[in-house]
Amino acid sequence: MSGLLDLVGGTPLVTLRSGVHAKLEYLNPGGSVKDRAALAMVLDAESSGALCPGGTIVEGTSGNTGLGLAQVAAARGYRMVCVLPDKTAVEKLDALRAYGAEVVLTPSALPKEHPNHVVAWAARIARETDGGWWADQYGNPANPAVHFRTTGPEIWEATSGRITHLVATIGTGGTISGTGRFLKEASDGRVQVIGADPATSSYGGGDGSPFAIEAAGHYVHPKTVDDPWPDSYHRDVVDAVVSVPDRASITACRSLARDEGLLVGGSSGTAYAVASSVTGDCVVVLLPDSGRAYLTKYHSDTWVRRQGFVDGELAGLASPVVSVPVGTPVAEARRVLEESGQPALPVVLAGRSDRFPPAAGEVLALVTFADLTAGTVGPAAVPPVGLGVGESVADALDRFPDGEVAHLVRDGRLAGLVTRADLSSGR
Template sequence: MTAPDRRAVATPPADSLLALVGGTPLIRLARSAPAAEVHAKLEYLNPGGSVKDRAALAMVLDAEESGALRPGGTIVEGTSGNTGLGLAQVAAARGYRSLFVLPDKTAVEKLDALKAYGAEIVLTPSALPREDPDHVIAYATRLAKETDGGWLADQYGNPANPDVHRRTTGPEIWEATGGRITHLVATIGTGGTITGTGQYLHEVSGGRVQVVGADPVTSAYGGGDGSPFAIEAAGHYIHPETATDVFPDVYRRDVIDRFLTIADRESILTARALARTEGLLVGGSSGTAAAAALRVAAEAGPDAVVVAILPDSGRAYLSKYHSDTWVRRQGFLDDDREGTLAGLVSDVVTVPVGTSVGEARSALESSGQPALPVVLAGRSSRFSPAAGEVLGLLSIADLAGPADAAVPVPSTPPVGIGSGETAAEALERLGPDAEVVHLVRDGRLAGVLTVGALRAQVG
């Protein structure tokens, strides 16, 4: 195969970087699905690195036209990163200040990129109920009101978000496939991409195109319990203390013909495989979409033309999904080497925050565990016991207080070890005072071990 000559298709200079938003290519996943026609729409080739460039530009232009955003104003948004990057790019190119509220677990690459654009960043705890004033959306809404010239982009409720996909993303896919597309596969974050693109493809095909929502297993969109998942920029998490949960206003459930739920492990390993087999360095949500698209193609047969929207680049996740260290410490990769801790995975008894000392003491004594994990999960939570974030590990000595008192929660979260690590690797990073640790597999609590048991594994 010879390299194509691109000289004949050179484009004239653009007046602005923003003129390059959209028009992303389709690439056939020939090695991943040699017997099927599966295409990936590479949204990470937008200049800001993600599909959110489209919504960001559309929302700003709409706000300028309506007068909601005036010269010298400040763009404010609550975001997990990609929409913020798109808005920061637009702000820099059009002369606005930008201010973003992000969860404290956002990938460091995204934070550094926002700072490079000149954006101001406010971090807020990721594990907050929707009603908390420091929740990402509530915090951003408050800052927009308090900031002179502030304008809240509101990607979750701004109709310009799905509309831009109806006007651009959908038509691009239809034209690129010559109208042959049979299935669209996309993840759901705000819901804007799948809603707008799906609406267009339904209409132009007379309902022939099936729209498939690819969703993390625990995400509430696809019917999960809303407990935490590891994939950024996709899915719907429900904090256990949230009183009333709502889906984004821009999301239209009726556009989606079916859901396919993808486990975090499959999403992450698919993203990693795309880099190695297709040369596509993509993020975790792209792995979710690609994994679902490969399933759809296998079910649909040889005449299917499946298009998966890959939202963002793996360059934003080099410290996470594409880091061998991270995936092993989170237990997403534990079967590729001898001697990992995967064999120590077990069921765990936990208690939620607010449990009484008496209840906790009884639970620990009957469990046979060396310590009792206190997890972020309300008493009425739908989460499984292992789904909540581990806030602390309590010994019998920690539970010596009055029986009716609430269990103490350590100020510093415990260090967890992953099922993909060896005992020697885990011990190397544990402090000298560590006595008990919790084991994580697929990002979830999967055991409680003494440091002595780890040393015994080393022999």
Template sequence: MTGLLDLVGGTPLVRLQHTAVHAKLEYLNPGGSVKDRAALSMVLDAEASGALRPGGTIVEGTSGNTGLGLAQVAAARGYRMVCVLPDKTAVEKLDALRAYGAEVVLTPSALPREHPNHVMRYAQRIADDRPGGWRADQYDNPANPAVHFRTTGPEIWEATEGRVTHFVATIGTGGTISGTGRYLKEASGGRVRVIGADPVTSAYGGGDGSPFAVEAAGHYVHPQTADDLWPESYHRDVVDEIFSVPDRDSVHACRSLARTEGLLVGGSSGTAFAVARQVTGDCVVVLLPDSGRAYLSKYHSDTWCRRQGFLDGDLDTFVSPVVTVPVGTPAAEAREALASSGQPALPVVLAGRSDRFPPAAGEVLALLTADELTGSGVVGPAPTPPVGVGVGETAADALARVPDDASVFHVVRDGRLAGLVTRGALTRL
């Protein structure tokens, strides 16, 4: 008889109907993602070493999928589970974690690594404080890439009868692409090319590290982070090339897989597929890491996509370059910037961010009108975050949900600041 955890791995490889790409369906693991492999491997390794003892507590900082894998293992093997997650994590993941009996702790997503409430520092503090606590540490745990060398790589090699020429995967902790890629390179005598798929602003692919919309992929860097450490699970020597993918392409690719191939997958799967369909090779294999069932309120929701500006609509009219100032700007300088811009308000954004990309919607800390820009101090974040309206929304839908006391809103396209609109302009549409 087979136990639940014996079902981890062994996922199918299917040829997609509308491309020559073969897809490794990792979302068919029992916990719904490729992270089931790393979760089980890390727990078994910790049990063998004595780091995790019977009745102990597993703790992890995660974007959700590793937490789900660990929560599944914890439930099956009798451990308690605490997950620390960014506050932008999809609600379906949070509900699933609680369903497994895990304790969920949310922390702000845009914190520098040195902040005590950064996901990893917070998780380590909880692990240190709980009797029998053990932090899985997927980013630096060698059991993460090791399990993909032992299982994922051999499965792909066997399923393709050694014909695989290109392997495409996203880079989050780096464990999947590192372990799988290393096996395929060794098995093929170096013939297989390993290609990383990365959000366009992620630091892995050379972006500025600013926020991106895709969960479970990429590398975010807060501008106040003093020492940007990359995961030890990511072996850069394995990856031959990294393709950078705009968030819009990831979201649309993810939605397309559901509607043209019948594959309901998550945003990071969309990122990987957006790259794989560009790759020319005799046998291209893309790893689709997680299920779209965890993102029904995000990438597969028309409402969310319209509000985040991933679908086009009425408010495209208000997309235009915007003058911003970083938080901490002297009020007099901010007043001058607003006056010369001709804008109805001045967006105040997170300090230290590169101007290579418009600020992410969540980095807009305040929208200040001339009447609000008074005094001689410096501008700071608003007590209540400003409201954004997506380019994909109708004016009527936007007006129905914005606060009655707000007069100016920032316009969001592809999850980033794209313009400004007044209440009066919305009412006239």
């Protein structure tokens, strides 16, 4: 009879209707591919003496590695502290607490140098805690190493060495690096390794602005001074990185549930959106985590409509909008607002490129002429509420924020302005 942790790994490979072969990593006992890295990092720390009996495991995470570590902590008698972005899916937070982990939330949009950044805060807690050990999934060599030892060989054996392409998302980079390196070595370089990445993630050449997909991609705050990619990500292993718009990822994620019976997360949708377009004799896609962790997000019709990942009655009101960065002098903001002819002026996080509309979460205020009195424009005390282009007029009126103007959200980004009168008139 085996213990729970003996069940980590050995996940099945199934063939989908499209002919793509899917590695179902969400069938690990903790619900994601991160179970592998979590167990490997803890065993390595125990072996080296970095983690002693009765110690405390600390990690900064978007949730999946935290869940894997919390599972190991519960099974092996450790205290667990997780630092997570405040936009992490509520199901993940509840699951962590169910395992007995202590959850520390921090704002999701902080520069890397900020002391309350997810990684910095986790490292600090570990330093200041007797018996504390920081897992450091982004720099821990045990992360990619476990995929070289297990995930890669499993795929090679399951395909009888016929695999031609591996598609996986890039988060810490450990999964794609370790798995890809094994498959390249086993095939004498024949296997092509393709990274699937949210469109704005810096891995694929985006500006690093926020994206809707958890557990994938690389966010870069505009005030971050130095942001090297994780040591766990071995760029030489990856042959190409393909960028995927959030809408395409979420559509693929939902389609896998409805058309294939696979309830998976958004990063699985990102990977499958790429894999389904790859031409090869044996394409394998790694599906990292379960959709049960995202029932209030990607698999919620309400969330999808409000974030504008489908088009509805408000879609016709979307149009380009002029915004100004926070800190703009009031005189300049008044001039821009007057020339734009808009009913209000969105104030957004400074320092972004013009390649993508501002992310909805980086709309810090909506100001009118009456608000522009002196000094510079700053964030509102309460961030403005956006209305998704997927919403009905009736739902949007019910949710309309205080004031006469709201901003529209399409694909999680600023897509226009709408007044209460626009909606009331049925425009």
